Amino acid sequence: MRKVLCTILAGVMTASLLAGCGGGGSDQGNSTKGSSGEAGGSQAINIGINTDVSSLDPHNHNDTASSYATRHIYSNLVRLTDNNEFVGDLAEKWEFVDDMTVEFTLKEGVKFHDGTALTAEDVKYSLESQKESPKVGHLVSMIESVEVKDDTHFIIHMNTPSNALISSLNHSGCAIYSKAHVEKLLADGKKIEDEPMGTGPYKFENWTPGASFTLVKNPDYFDPERAAQNDKLTFKVIPEDSARTIALENGELDLLIDVPFTDAGKIRDNDKLALDEYTSTHVEYFTVNQSKAPFDNVKVRQALSHAINKGDALIASINGEGKVFDNYIGEAAIGYYDVVTKYDYDVEKAKALLEEAGYGDGFTFNCYVSNAKRANSATVIQANLAELGITMNIEQMEASTFYEKTGNSEHDSCIAGWVANAEPDNTYRPLFTSGNAGAGGNRSFYKNPEIDKLVDDAATNSDKAAVQKDYETILKTLSDEAVWVPLYAQTGLIARNADLKGVNPSPIQMHDFYALHY
């Protein structure tokens, strides 16, 4: 028996050790291959992100991490410049024939990564198949049909006048596929993300789910001004905040996008690293549910606006890496105008307003938050409101629960955030129109037919001056009625190796990495 046991144990141990060594050995082989490639003079940039890609198919995701991959592999018809202007990317030019018809001309000589030429048929195929996508189909809901005139000319017919068409075409969901490539993949029973291929500055190399994805330079990219200045981009997924910063400090990363606020100071103090700050469109706000008393009373809302010390909330939640804010849309966003009514921190004024509203003795309500950062803001607000005799009970919950409960009007108040994208209608409509009260995004349950009308007009009116006036009126009304207590605007942070050049942050967090180089 003893011999049998010894033999079995020895056998198992040897087999498993060999198996283990085999695995380790092959991994080591891979890593050696990678580093020898780098030693050969090529420039590989390692970028740290906190969440993994959910899909490499532009029609199958609507998240920032996935867009880092797809926006570099694919191109769009239009793109947004640093000055918030839309210019042609694949499109040479476009012209509004009337409110419902836009004629596009494509750039000549654009090639997909497989060497085939881009044609208007590819655009038609991409936009029409996008309409079927539950994840990004809504972006092109205004498109009725795409009419191809020849290889480089096509017409988009809309089903309703819309100012959002051009800005939507810049969204990563509106990337242009190669019709022939996609049809072949689908015919072979594969998915688009199995072999992503577009006209972008990078080609897809590999993706290890949960770990990293790598893109390599496309030497035949059509736009020399925006061609890759490095040979390879590797995005490493590091979910843990401290581990991400350490990876930058010890040289495993060249660039860190999701910089933990608590580490910003440490990075600033490190001579070998640099911290780039940019104005993002990220706004954090506290809002009350106006479908419930006493929050239907404008005086109560104004009292809350005066009672909250935004500066303290800014420090408590993001270590002061931002600025206190009074507006309803980020400063760097299209559709931002500095016209809002500002409410100073003034406890006496707040008390007087509350007295006028008939709530001098205070009241009790709940505040829902979905993460620790917002719970910290809530704690400050809780202390501020206690001075007015108001009791606020904080309930922290998971994000999906938060969306459901606030969508169903179970909350009295909540703290949320918003990152505006390139289309102002995508901010104003979900957050402030009656039809979107609840799950649509309007967690204030604010209903004002005047605002609904102005949002509709701004979305469809082709007169730019009229659109600006609409948005200014909306902002003034929202702030007069104290719909939110805007808390702070979060500063965008990108950390990098001090020698790395070419960082070009985007206020809407759609950063480009083609220019990165040493």
Next chain:
Amino acid sequence: MHKYVIKRLIMLIPVVIGVSFLVFFIMSLAPGDTARTILGEDAPIEAIEALNEELGLNDPVLIRYGRYMVGLAHGDLGTSYKSGRSVFTEVMSRFPDTLKLAFWGMIFAVVLSIPIGIISATKQYSLIDSVSMVFALLGVATPNFWLGLMLIIGFSLHLRWFPSGGSEGWKALVLPVITLGTGCMANITRTTRSSMLEVIRQDYIRTAKAKGVGYRSVIYKHALKNALIPVVTVIGLQFGSLLGGAVLTEAVFSWPGVGTYLVNSIKAKDTPAVLGCVIIFSICFSIVNLCVDILYAYIDPRIKSKYK
């Protein structure tokens, strides 16, 4: 013995049905909107409704469960709501990394803990016993993520010996293995020590010593073999939990394992992905337990006779 193994493998079927039933219904009771979580805060309500419809989430829970079980009976673990990919492919792409981490973590723990446990027991109340028991206590009490971060700061940031994360190459394995193995090591050391202490007080050990059998022979042949049953049980349980419970270690070291995938899937209310992970974990756990039971038979012939 063969019959016993086959019987135990057949028992996996009710285990999988029970586990899938529980997880499916708990997931359906949990609040949260899957489509909203996947599409994000800025998606319009029509897009949310369209996605819920496409994923079949508007159907009653029993119909969804029935549909899932029909797929499962055909060996299909379903499609992830979030990524649209096959859950089996997603889990299996991460499983080798999880297995590698758990395996080496266990080897690290066993290789260190059994000798330490034996020495502690044979030299009870000596300095070496006290020191190793203090370390065992610390090992059990130290949170994984804290130990992981300390190791990263020491060996990755300052000494630059090992990378701070990732899973490429043997160097990347060292710190996560130590982090994961330390807790197990402490548990196994304590179990080995107490089990050995019990055995070395038995009459047959005294008899062996009285007969003049050598010290090493008494300890390693007579005592250790009899003390192994509880130790093997603990090793089996620990290995099972390492397979599914390495979430914090995986997060700290950016290790692309199944644990992180499971947690992300729970957050996204991605029921097929959660179910797939749990079913695969439960099968692994059952198989590890079966291996432990088979090992009993080789360690203790009395148990082997019961399997017949």
